[in-house]
Amino acid sequence: MTVRHLFPPLTLRATGLSWGRGGMALGANVSFSVTAGQCLLLRGPNGGGKTTLLLTLAGIIAPLDGSFAIAGAGEDERVLHYCGHRNAIKPRLTVQENLAFWAEVNGATGSPAKAALDEVGLGHLADLDAGYLSAGQSRRLALARLLVSHRPLWLLDEPTAALDSEGHELVTRLLDRHLDMGGLFIAATHDPITLPDLARMETLVMGQQP
């Protein structure tokens, strides 16, 4: 598959990285790199440290040791989306208003809100208060945020959580297209995610005994 490089070609490189919570190390001295058109899947048991690693790479938690760097971006460029396992939906705003809010916060550099909602299968619910969405519909709305603001690096925590089989296909399609565009992503997942081109995928298994 050809990478079209619609994004600046980034590389995220971790060197001897250790991460953890509350003084407890959850990963130690790990090195990896992910570059434009590629992805890294984080796998492992509950409590294994996947979310903590994503939060660390998002700059929300400080590493315990080692370092990581994102090469290929301007100093002040906002290059990443962090999509946590909570959907961060405002229940009193409509579905479309939620998306418009995030487009304003993150920059309306991607698809128009209505097109993004159509893409994730929520176009018919645009005017519904988002608090009424089902679990899977809420997840779809969270994923639509990735589409309204173009950013090359996606850090995703359980992107397929609560989704039906068509939703799983949607996620595969969005992720594959993102890599086609020269984006990259790191995703923590308990579900299998299989992209058409397996050469693009690496897996980091964590939380295992040495």
Ligand SMILES: Nc1ncnc2c1ncn2[C@@H]1O[C@H](COP(=O)(O)OP(=O)(O)OP(=O)(O)O)[C@@H](O)[C@H]1O
């Ligand atoms: N603020 C905190 N203080 C102390 N420990 C914490 C804190 N937040 C999370 N933890 C612990 O850190 C460990 C790793 O949690 P994390 O959410 O990174 O795991 P995970 O691999 O994403 O798990 P899951 O598959 O269940 O989502 C867990 O044991 C959790 O209880």
